[in-house]
Amino acid sequence: MESRMSKHLHRAVQDLRTDLVEQFGVVEQMINMSVRALVERRPDMAVQVIETDDKVDAKDILIEEECLKLLALYQPVAIDLRWMVSAIKLNGDLERMADLACNIAERSKSLDLFPLFKVPDDINQMVTITLEMVRSALDSFIEQDAELAREVISRDDEVDRLNVELIEELQSMMKTDTDWIEPAVHCFSATRHIERIADMATNVAEETIYMVSGDIVRHKHHLEEGKAH
Amino acid sequence: MESRMSKHLHRAVQDLRTDLVEQFGVVEQMINMSVRALVERRPDMAVQVIETDDKVDAKDILIEEECLKLLALYQPVAIDLRWMVSAIKLNGDLERMADLACNIAERSKSLDLFPLFKVPDDINQMVTITLEMVRSALDSFIEQDAELAREVISRDDEVDRLNVELIEELQSMMKTDTDWIEPAVHCFSATRHIERIADMATNVAEETIYMVSGDIVRHKHHLEEGKAH
Numbered sequence: 001m002e003s004r005m006s007k008h009l010h011r012a013v014q015d016l017r018t019d020l021v022e023q024f025g026v027v028e029q030m031i032n033m034s035v036r037a038l039v040e041r042r043p044d045m046a047v048q049v050i051e052t053d054d055k056v057d058a059k060d061i062l063i064e065e066e067c068l069k070l071l072a073l074y075q076p077v078a079i080d081l082r083w084m085v086s087a088i089k090l091n092g093d094l095e096r097m098a099d100l101a102c103n104i105a106e107r108s109k110s111l112d113l114f115p116l117f118k119v120p121d122d123i124n125q126m127v128t129i130t131l132e133m134v135r136s137a138l139d140s141f142i143e144q145d146a147e148l149a150r151e152v153i154s155r156d157d158e159v160d161r162l163n164v165e166l167i168e169e170l171q172s173m174m175k176t177d178t179d180w181i182e183p184a185v186h187c188f189s190a191t192r193h194i195e196r197i198a199d200m201a202t203n204v205a206e207e208t209i210y211m212v213s214g215d216i217v218r219h220k221h222h223l224e225e226g227k228a229h
Numbered sequence: 230m231e232s233r234m235s236k237h238l239h240r241a242v243q244d245l246r247t248d249l250v251e252q253f254g255v256v257e258q259m260i261n262m263s264v265r266a267l268v269e270r271r272p273d274m275a276v277q278v279i280e281t282d283d284k285v286d287a288k289d290i291l292i293e294e295e296c297l298k299l300l301a302l303y304q305p306v307a308i309d310l311r312w313m314v315s316a317i318k319l320n321g322d323l324e325r326m327a328d329l330a331c332n333i334a335e336r337s338k339s340l341d342l343f344p345l346f347k348v349p350d351d352i353n354q355m356v357t358i359t360l361e362m363v364r365s366a367l368d369s370f371i372e373q374d375a376e377l378a379r380e381v382i383s384r385d386d387e388v389d390r391l392n393v394e395l396i397e398e399l400q401s402m403m404k405t406d407t408d409w410i411e412p413a414v415h416c417f418s419a420t421r422h423i424e425r426i427a428d429m430a431t432n433v434a435e436e437t438i439y440m441v442s443g444d445i446v447r448h449k450h451h452l453e454e455g456k457a458h
Contacts, residue, residue, distance in 0.1 A: 057445075061445060064314075067314075068310060068311060068314060071300070071310055071314075072306045072307070072310055075304040077301040078301070081297060081300055081301055082297060085293075085296075085297060085300075085314070085317060088314060088317070088318070089317070089318070089321060092318060167414060170414075171410050171411055171414060174403060174407070174410050175407045175410055178403070178404045178407065181400050181403050181404055181410075182400060185396060185399075185400060185417065188414065188417070189421070192418070192421055196425075216286075216290060
């Protein structure tokens with residue numbers, strides 16, 4: 001009986017993994033499209049991002065319900081219990097990342113009033129690294145790979161550095177022409193949302209390291225933020 | 230035996246409530262002090278906020294460990310299980326709010342280079358409402374009060390509105406004197422962190438409503454963001 005139970009739990013956990021990876025796929029596309037909406041001035045993509053959010057919300061609730069069902073049914077302990085709780089938190093983070101993609105899409109819509117404003121290209125590089133971080137953080141969780149998780153955390157500094165550069169670029173645009181102050185502030189908001197997504201990837205990685213090795217690495221980097229906004 | 234178990238669980242849940250309320254007390258003070266550091270130019274308070282973060286991190290881990298222990302030991306189901314999972318999420322949000330307070334403190338330190346820059350007073354009002362929201366969200370969770378939770382959500386619009394006003398004020402300062410662009414951008418970052426804290430209070434309230442009434446109210450407001458950054 002015990003082993004049949006654990007076989008069922010094992011299969012259910014596999015399904016959950018698939019669900020999380022699928023959800024990430026949708027969120028990844030939303031983040032990508034929101035930044036394209038911003039940089040390439042594609043209002044159609046902004047609309048699509050915002051429309052997709054309902055789908056992510058519905059799936060978020062389904063995944064959490066499934067986790068609660070598994071907790072009640074199989075009452076896992078030790079590492080299985082911790083995995084399940086981490087899955088619930090990761091699921092919540094994915095949903096919040098989708099919200100941030102919507103916020104970026106909203107900023108791109110506000111920029112429609114400033115068709116001549118050129119969004120700095122650096123933002124593309126920032127989002128590329130951020131998405132790599134999110135993907136690796138998810139992989140590290142799914143594969144229970146603490147080393148990969150540590151790589152994610154080390155990359156957070158890159159995003160912070162790019163963010164500082166972007167802010168300096170936006171500030172110099174504002175100083176050159178005060179007409180660019182308003183669109184630059186919209187753009188600045190968008191970069192903050194991207195930076196927040198990278199932060200969340202870091203949270204997931206920290207959680208993974210704690211689960212796998214028991215090392216508490218979380219939060220430490222926040223104190224070294226220095227110049228980053 | 231069953232009833233002795235549930236009596237023990239009941240007592241443990243009471244202790245957990247006390248822990249969460251205590252943790253909130255510390256986080257509340259950090260948020261308050263970080264904004265005073267910013268508005269009243271008190272670098273000593275910024276230092277204190279950042280120093281307190283370690284305490285919050287340690288307590289965050291303790292509370293989560295306690296939740297996992299209770300899940301493993303008492304294997305609660307139905308509403309008790311959901312409460313416990315929500316407590317884990319709330320605990321995580323409190324810790325992230327403390328991080329945001331640190332971020333605000335960091336911004337206040339960056340403003341030290343601009344002693345003549347006047348931080349808009351409106352930021353005080355914004356943080357007052359935000360802290361009321363966080364407190365009510367926590368109370369609604371502790372007391373399982375869906376009505377109070379709904380009030381929290383309705384106040385998020387106030388914070389968004391104040392944020393829009395603040396952004397306009399900061400933009401007009403930047404336009405009047407381009408020397409104020411850099412400090413205004415620091416200030417703008419700080420308001421974004423406050424807005425993020427209000428968002429988290431809303432998340433907690435949404436979670437409470439779902440737990441108490443089964444209504445899914447979460448995420449809806451994000452689509453109506455409009456002008457808010």
